[in-house]
Amino acid sequence: MYPIAAGIVVQTRELWDELNRSLQNLSVRLLFELSELPPDWAGFLDRIERVRPDVIVLDVTRLREPLEDVIKRIRSTAAQPAVFALNTTAEPAAILDALRAGASEYLYPPLHDALQAALERLSKTREQSREGQKPTGKMLAFVSAKGGCGATTLACHVAVQLPRLVHSKVLLADVDLQAGLIGFLAKTKSPYSIVDAVNNLQRLDQSFWHGLISNGIPNLEILTAPTAPAAKQVLAPQLKQVLAFARGQYGWSVLDLGRNLNGNTLSMLDVVHETYLVTTHEVPALHQAKQMIQYLVDSGYPKANIRLILNRLPKRLDVTLDELEQMLGLPIFATLANDYQALQDAYAEGRLVDDKSHLGKSFARLTAKIAGTTEDKKKKFTLFG
Ligand SMILES: Nc1ncnc2c1ncn2[C@@H]1O[C@H](COP(=O)(O)OP(=O)(O)OP(=O)(O)O)[C@@H](O)[C@H]1O
Ligand SMILES: [Mg+2]
Structure with a gap:
């Protein structure tokens, strides 16, 4: 199983508590935990480059910028982490918007089982892409x-x-x-x-x-x-x-x-x-x-x-x-x-x-x-x- 390293950006209290509880039972290495996206994008992207998370779990309830732009920026780094959108609601329109914006998963409470399944899927794709990677020239x-x-x-x-x-x-x-x-x-x-x-x-x-x-x-x-x-x-x-x-x-x-x-x-x-x-x-x-x-x-x-x-x-x-x-x-x-x-x-x-x-x-x-x-x-x- 490919070990997953994650960065967390969650502001909503309810989601934060749920996520922490769920992660305690899952083998995920946490690289950073933030309450919101830093205003200094260059510094944040630099951090992503350095610590190379496989996924960023992102609370999408109170973003200052369109989700699509946020995901584009995160994915423009060499680490290319997946983005899991986290929300309090399961409204179909919100789900559709997040997936269209480029989120690879959409999660809402109760989180545990869905998060586990999402991490397993990600682990599988990371494993496959690692096997497919040629040594750099x-x-x-x-x-x-x-x-x-x-x-x-x-x-x-x-x-x-x-x-x-x-x-x-x-x-x-x-x-x-x-x-x-x-x-x-x-x-x-x-x-x-x-x-x-x-x-x-x-x-x-x-x-x-x-x-x-x-x-x-x-x-x-x-x-x-x-x-x-x-x-x-x-x-x-x-x-x-x-x-x-x-x-x-x-x-x-x-x-x-x-x-x-x-x-x-x-x-x-x-x-x-x-x-x-x-x-x-x-x-x-x-x-x-x-x-x-x-x-x-x-x-x-x-x-x-x-x-x-x-x-x-x-x-x-x-x-x-x-x-x-x-x-x-x-x-x-x-x-x-x-x-x-x-x-x-x-x-x-x-x-x-x-x-x-x-x-x-x-x-x-x-x-x-x-x-x-x-x-x-x-x-x-x-x-x-
Ligand atoms: N060994 C060589 N003998 C004679 N002429 C050469 C030789 N190597 C390059 N030149 C000529 O020198 C000129 C400059 O070469 P070139 O364009 O490769 O340099 P450059 O360092 O890439 O220049 P620039 O700084 O403009 O990019 C060209 O006219 C090229 O044909
Ligand atoms: Mg030249």
Whole structure:
């Protein structure tokens, strides 16, 4: 039997007494008991995220907001608790309203038997969904130290090559909400973007997700960034939930986070296993890279999960890679040569860089290293990719 953890929000004295009596005989772990919904929704939702109840037993007799909105908010958390509506009356209209608003059960006194049956039903569905859950996949993020260092280029080329190496379905998600280019580079057809996932969190399941993604390349599914300026503002916690959902759907996910690591992007890194910081050898980019590493480390992101990539390396470099590593305080994970023409030619023909070209082979080596399918030699890279 799946053990149920519950949160209780009950104001009516009669219901409170009944509920407490009934719960004494039932094996339910109580996570919180409140007399009413707190006015601070953000704090309350945060609490739900942290303690992860399976159910919230909610007194619906004196709500300040429509029940439908309350349930929507509660269900928008990653914990997605069920909501049992508790009322003093068994009027059919009240029952119908509560169920239409999204309550999974409607309970009224005498509570004990109905509550027990409801908890057993919930326990069964939780058990089934736990059995059906796949282990969460690996999520990688590419971020540019400074605009134009190559995060998008690398994210695209790595994502295209990953499925073959990791033998699983891969997601490429454009989380560069301001200037996402992946839809254009990968020639996707879907009119939807990651913002549609954020705006429909309460409906987010496999079939809804399927309607959002593009899948022209075998085993690679792509979720683009929005193109409409109005759609570019989304809230970080919701975005994080979408990513957490995605992580459960794919063996590997590759994110393009764009050029900035700000408050928004940073909280998303909670669900990201490895962050690939793409820089060039140019002084301003190196300066930004160093600042970004510091910012990440100061914010508690594990330094060991930051992978530094030096892109667009010229044939002649006036510092050594050792010096750069020392300056940045991190080993360089990979280097890629500067090959503007190869990319221009590919894009002009509406494709990605050919695997057989020099740059294409560098992308393949980088992907293999990320996938863990190559053994590191003593020196972890060759100078020119
Ligand atoms: N190894 C490379 N050699 C030559 N040109 C490259 C290389 N990598 C990327 N570029 C080019 O650099 C430009 C910027 O690349 P890209 O768009 O991938 O950078 P970005 O970090 O995603 O930029 P933004 O900050 O605008 O999102 C593009 O024109 C791309 O073709
Ligand atoms: Mg980009």
